[in-house]
Amino acid sequence: MSILEMVKISQEFGGLRAVDTVSLTVEPQEILGIIGPNGAGKTTLFNIITGIYVPNEGELLFKGSRIDRMPPHHIARLGIGRTFQNIRLFSKLSVLDNVRVGCFGVTRSGFWSGLLGLPRGRREEQQTESRAMELLKMVDLADKRDEYADSLAYGEQRRLEIARALALNPSLLLLDEPGAGMNSGEKEELMVFIRRIRDQLDLTVILVEHDMNLVMNICERIAVLDYGRKIAEGTPAQVKSDERVIQSYLGVGS
Ligand SMILES: Nc1ncnc2c1ncn2[C@@H]1O[C@H](COP(=O)(O)OP(=O)(O)O)[C@@H](O)[C@H]1O
Numbered sequence: 001m002s003i004l005e006m007v008k009i010s011q012e013f014g015g016l017r018a019v020d021t022v023s024l025t026v027e028p029q030e031i032l033g034i035i036g037p038n039g040a041g042k043t044t045l046f047n048i049i050t051g052i053y054v055p056n057e058g059e060l061l062f063k064g065s066r067i068d069r070m071p072p073h074h075i076a077r078l079g080i081g082r083t084f085q086n087i088r089l090f091s092k093l094s095v096l097d098n099v100r101v102g103c104f105g106v107t108r109s110g111f112w113s114g115l116l117g118l119p120r121g122r123r124e125e126q127q128t129e130s131r132a133m134e135l136l137k138m139v140d141l142a143d144k145r146d147e148y149a150d151s152l153a154y155g156e157q158r159r160l161e162i163a164r165a166l167a168l169n170p171s172l173l174l175l176d177e178p179g180a181g182m183n184s185g186e187k188e189e190l191m192v193f194i195r196r197i198r199d200q201l202d203l204t205v206i207l208v209e210h211d212m213n214l215v216m217n218i219c220e221r222i223a224v225l226d227y228g229r230k231i232a233e234g235t236p237a238q239v240k241s242d243e244r245v246i247q248s249y250l251g252v253g254s
């Protein structure tokens, strides 16, 4: 069974169709790339999958069940984690606390009591901390646990965001331009890292990324969006040689 199934999804803002009758299925444990120029609808699609928007049309199924009318926290708990195109960390919380905040969703006392420092079970506290440390080790940030999030290098902040996204133990991880602002060496490392966590955690990954070489390298399959429509889908080689993609995205002769 596909882990995620989008059936003719559309999202309108005013008169604009940001996502236009997109159908797409995602298979367990694959790394699927979504590419397309700015404004193509990539982030909107992520916002639909995570419940931030209820699509105007279409159906969205996660592991066979409809999720397109569920609130974001419910979808997160079902196992869909994400990072944001613009880094969203608590800059004046420690690295460890940023991940702990992400963990509160699964614990009984909940997010607010965690944030407000209300009394929580000692055992629960310890479980959260050891889970957060486990995740920090996975993203190679364990030694920075007590530093402020905003003191980290850019690439480290991106990895910290991924650790936080992993806190609820997702089976599907959505990464919105995780390599934005990185140099090519850092991006290369990031891609190796994404593959490693996919393998270690049996994750399915949907990756939005502009760097074509990188996308071609890491993704098993790629879908191409343009003006909200899916104009191509296939292996990197298929997409690279697709006439419509060459014309509308890669730019003829440039
Ligand atoms: N909340 C919103 N309100 C109005 N227009 C939006 C909103 N979100 C996105 N859009 C518009 O939808 C289109 C797709 O945007 P987006 O999904 O962010 O594209 P991408 O991530 O591919 O660059 C753009 O034209 C954008 O301006």
Ligand SMILES: [Mg+2]
Pocket (backbone or CB within 6 Å): 042, 043, 044, 085
């Ligand atoms: Mg975007």
